[in-house]
Amino acid sequence: xxxxxxxxxxxxxxxxxxxxxxxxxxxxxxxxxxxxxxxxxxxxxxxxxxxxxxxxxxxxxxxxxxxxxxxxxxxxxxxxxxxxxxxxxxxxxxxxxxxxxxxxxxxxxxxxxxxxxxxxxxxxxxxxxxxxxxxxxxxxxxxxxxxxxxxxxxxxxxxxxxxxxxxxxxxxxxxxxxxxxx
Amino acid sequence: xxxxxxxxxxxxxxxxxxxxxxxxxxxxxxxxxxxxxxxxxxxxxxxxxxxxxxxxxxxxxxxxxxxxxxxxxxxxxxxxxxxxxxxxxxxxxxxxxxxxxxxxxxxxxxxxxxxxxxxxxxxxxxxxxxxxxxxxxxxxxxxxxxxxxxxxxxxxxxxxxxxxxxxxxxxxxxxxxxxxxx
DNA sequence: CCTTGCATGTAACGCGTTACATGATTCA
DNA sequence: TGAATCATGTAACGCGTTACATGCAAGG
Numbered sequence: 001x002x003x004x005x006x007x008x009x010x011x012x013x014x015x016x017x018x019x020x021x022x023x024x025x026x027x028x029x030x031x032x033x034x035x036x037x038x039x040x041x042x043x044x045x046x047x048x049x050x051x052x053x054x055x056x057x058x059x060x061x062x063x064x065x066x067x068x069x070x071x072x073x074x075x076x077x078x079x080x081x082x083x084x085x086x087x088x089x090x091x092x093x094x095x096x097x098x099x100x101x102x103x104x105x106x107x108x109x110x111x112x113x114x115x116x117x118x119x120x121x122x123x124x125x126x127x128x129x130x131x132x133x134x135x136x137x138x139x140x141x142x143x144x145x146x147x148x149x150x151x152x153x154x155x156x157x158x159x160x161x162x163x164x165x166x167x168x169x170x171x172x173x174x175x176x177x178x179x180x181x182x
Numbered sequence: 183x184x185x186x187x188x189x190x191x192x193x194x195x196x197x198x199x200x201x202x203x204x205x206x207x208x209x210x211x212x213x214x215x216x217x218x219x220x221x222x223x224x225x226x227x228x229x230x231x232x233x234x235x236x237x238x239x240x241x242x243x244x245x246x247x248x249x250x251x252x253x254x255x256x257x258x259x260x261x262x263x264x265x266x267x268x269x270x271x272x273x274x275x276x277x278x279x280x281x282x283x284x285x286x287x288x289x290x291x292x293x294x295x296x297x298x299x300x301x302x303x304x305x306x307x308x309x310x311x312x313x314x315x316x317x318x319x320x321x322x323x324x325x326x327x328x329x330x331x332x333x334x335x336x337x338x339x340x341x342x343x344x345x346x347x348x349x350x351x352x353x354x355x356x357x358x359x360x361x362x363x364x
Numbered sequence: 365c366c367t368t369g370c371a372t373g374t375a376a377c378g379c380g381t382t383a384c385a386t387g388a389t390t391c392a
Numbered sequence: 393t394g395a396a397t398c399a400t401g402t403a404a405c406g407c408g409t410t411a412c413a414t415g416c417a418a419g420g
Contacts, residue, residue: 018373019371037372038373042373065371067371
């Protein structure tokens with residue numbers, strides 16, 4: 001439901017080719033909505049057919065030839081409409097929480113190592129976000145669009161902090177458990 | 183990747199029919215891994231074929247006739263192995279964060295109402311979790327498996343608190359913005 | 365030339381979602 | 393007996409994922 005809107009947003013921020021988009025989805029936008037290059041090409045095709053974007057005339061179509069896209073007015077309207085649309089939050093779907101629950105039934109073997117690994121990954125991600133915050137949102141700057149983007153980034157930061165806190169708590173609980181549960 | 187494991191966990195906690203599972207996925211397990219009855223029936227079929235579960239002999243197969251399943255030893259092993267398996271955390275995929283980012287480009291119209299709606303939904307969910315915590319995990323109880331399940335629930339609680347905090351912050355930011363951005 | 369990297373694409377599969385269909389059971 | 397409910401199932405579609413295929417361009 002949201003990939004086309006992610007692409008429209010990215011293209012409005014800066015007209016790009018498919019591969020450029022893919023790279024940007026590995027960084028900024030992709031921190032909150034990831035996508036592979038196959039998904040992106042497929043979706044670009046649909047968006048073009050729906051006349052929400054168009055290929056820049058400079059780039060004539062040919063396989064292997066770079067193709068730049070820009071958003072058409074209809075695409076901008078669609079995105080503006082989506083921003084305020086009613087859409088329920090998706091229920092949580094997290095494999096780690098589920099594994100923890102499974103561990104309560106079949107035992108915790110190997111789980112502690114996996115939790116530690118995740119803890120480390122989330123710490124790295126947090127460090128990366130904090131680094132971006134320092135570089136892109138220094139206290140003195142204060143433009144309006146920047147403030148919205150900053151709130152988004154802070155969301156990512158607080159989510160990572162949540163995971164770090166929860167994983168630490170869970171590891172503590174695991175250690176306090178009898179050695180061979182069940 | 184995880185639905186079969188969610189089902190195995192649920193069936194180990196209590197052998198059930200497809201519809202019973204569906205109901206339980208609307209409550210406990212489903213708080214962390216939701217599934218519709220179609221997914222569940224499809225998956226039950228696969229698990230049975232793979233000999234990880236079996237239908238209880240009492241319930242002879244017939245459309246419309248209740249069919250109870252239980253986990254076979256192979257199913258329990260599979261689940262125990264999965265608990266400690268290496269599996270990277272999925273990157274965040276959240277439409278609200280994305281919409282916020284889109285709003286920075288095309289304007290925030292309608293977004294504040296939607297954020298308030300989500301804030302309300304998350305407050306309700308938090309209240310429900312806290313209620314479950316009071317009923318299922320009173321301070322005096324302290325069994326080992328219970329502690330793991332309690333950690334899972336606390337994860338859900340802290341996640342809801344994260345959303346409530348972030349949405350509050352985001353709403354504050356929206357109000358502080360010029361009335362007709364961009 | 366030929367390899368390497370860039371860039372766009374195809375194909376196939378599985379899970380998640382929505383809509384609908386069918387068979388049993390209960391009770392008015 | 394017929395409506396409501398319980399229970400299991402089919403069909404179709406779209407997104408996400410993985411593997412692979414094809415075309416162009418630059419440097420050795």
